[in-house]
Amino acid sequence: MFKALYVEKTESGQRVTLRELAEADLPEGDVTIRVQWSSLNYKDALALTGKGPIIRNWPMVPGIDLAGRVEASAHPAVPVGQDVIVTGHGLGESRWGGFAQLARVPGLWAVPQPLGLNGRQVMALGTAGFTAMLCVQALQREGVEPASGPVLVTGASGGVGNVAIMLLSRLGYQVVAVTGRLEEQPYLHSLGAAEVLPRAHFTTPSRPLEKARWAGAVDVVGGQVLASVCASMRPQGVVTACGLAGGMDFPATVAPFILRGVTLVGIDSVQCPRRERQDAWARLAELIPPRQLDDMVREIDLAEAPQAADMLLAGHVRGRLVVRIP
Ligand SMILES: C=CC(=O)SCCNC(=O)CCNC(=O)[C@H](O)C(C)(C)COP(=O)(O)OP(=O)(O)OC[C@H]1O[C@@H](n2cnc3c(N)ncnc32)[C@H](O)[C@@H]1OP(=O)(O)O
Numbered sequence: 001m002f003k004a005l006y007v008e009k010t011e012s013g014q015r016v017t018l019r020e021l022a023e024a025d026l027p028e029g030d031v032t033i034r035v036q037w038s039s040l041n042y043k044d045a046l047a048l049t050g051k052g053p054i055i056r057n058w059p060m061v062p063g064i065d066l067a068g069r070v071e072a073s074a075h076p077a078v079p080v081g082q083d084v085i086v087t088g089h090g091l092g093e094s095r096w097g098g099f100a101q102l103a104r105v106p107g108l109w110a111v112p113q114p115l116g117l118n119g120r121q122v123m124a125l126g127t128a129g130f131t132a133m134l135c136v137q138a139l140q141r142e143g144v145e146p147a148s149g150p151v152l153v154t155g156a157s158g159g160v161g162n163v164a165i166m167l168l169s170r171l172g173y174q175v176v177a178v179t180g181r182l183e184e185q186p187y188l189h190s191l192g193a194a195e196v197l198p199r200a201h202f203t204t205p206s207r208p209l210e211k212a213r214w215a216g217a218v219d220v221v222g223g224q225v226l227a228s229v230c231a232s233m234r235p236q237g238v239v240t241a242c243g244l245a246g247g248m249d250f251p252a253t254v255a256p257f258i259l260r261g262v263t264l265v266g267i268d269s270v271q272c273p274r275r276e277r278q279d280a281w282a283r284l285a286e287l288i289p290p291r292q293l294d295d296m297v298r299e300i301d302l303a304e305a306p307q308a309a310d311m312l313l314a315g316h317v318r319g320r321l322v323v324r325i326p
Pocket residue numbers: 041042043127128131154155156157158159160161178179180181199220221242243244245246247268269270312315319
């Protein structure tokens with residue numbers, strides 16, 4: 001038997017309980033993992049509260065991230081005893097996820113934890129940190145260098161934003177953070193932001209082209225914010241789009257793309273191939289000092305996750321929440 005958070009559909013919506021499940025209830029897969037840590041992401045908060053259509057199979061054990069030790073394996077690339085990370089691939093959405101003591105997944109979803117970071121630290125990063133790393137790697141691949149000019153990070157007080165700021169400033173970029181929570185300004189400076197701007201600067205409909213200011217951007221918000229960011233990119237600027245916290249729409253014009261050669265790169269951290277995952281985790285371990293992660297996280301246990309989800313959606317969580325699995 002093992003403990004798990006369990007979300008069931010009811011006539012009035014959904015019910016979340018902490019309950020005991022049998023190992024035979026686990027889905028099929030060639031690797032069984034003793035989960036030690038998970039994390040609470042924006043998507044998990046939507047799943048736990050039912051405020052967004054995240055869960056696609058019922059009943060569901062949520063948790064889009066997990067870190068733990070392989071307990072049984074029929075996969076040659078994933079030995080028993082290895083410490084692994086699983087993120088994305090529909091975990092906690094269409095497939096039972098990390099808010100449980102045991103998880104079973106296809107072996108190729110499990111990547112080894114990078115040297116230098118323990119399970120708690122990799123979950124302090126979680127999908128949010130991994131997504132931020134993919135954004136930074138895309139900016140570098142597209143030729144944005146520290147000398148190219150300032151790089152904007154929207155949704156800066158959230159998990160993706162925090163890690164993007166840390167990575168970019170560590171790599172020598174001048175980072176400009178955009179947030180709806182200006183009270184977090186000192187904290188954002190402590191992560192490495194050179195300047196902090198209010199989100200309100202980006203929420204009114206922009207002209208097709210605004211003053212050219214940014215060489216690169218990491219956008220977590222989507223909607224009007226993403227459109228305004230695109231309109232204020234410098235010639236040959238690169239925008240990475242990884243989130244939709246502010247909306248799924250994109251009320252932009254083609255002007256930035258055809259008159260300034262701006263590139264918009266989509267970041268998909270869910271279906272990202274295994275080789276790229278391993279590269280991104282290795283780079284995270286290389287670039288982020290573990291003690292900086294400790295300042296960024298708050299630890300909760302499984303039973304606290306539903307309440308923490310409400311707090312996260314209400315915008316009362318700064319940085320990252322790691323979930324301790326007993
Ligand atoms: C954790 C990352 C992922 O799940 S990426 C997985 C693949 N991508 C997707 O599935 C896309 C859908 N997912 C998302 O959009 C993400 O969950 C995310 C990228 C938005 C999550 O980011 P993060 O973990 O950083 O979320 P936080 O809740 O910690 O911070 C979000 C940030 O956005 C601000 N925000 C929230 N609502 C709005 C809004 N309506 N308009 C504008 N901005 C909004 C929120 O306040 C945080 O930034 P802040 O600095 O406070 O402005």
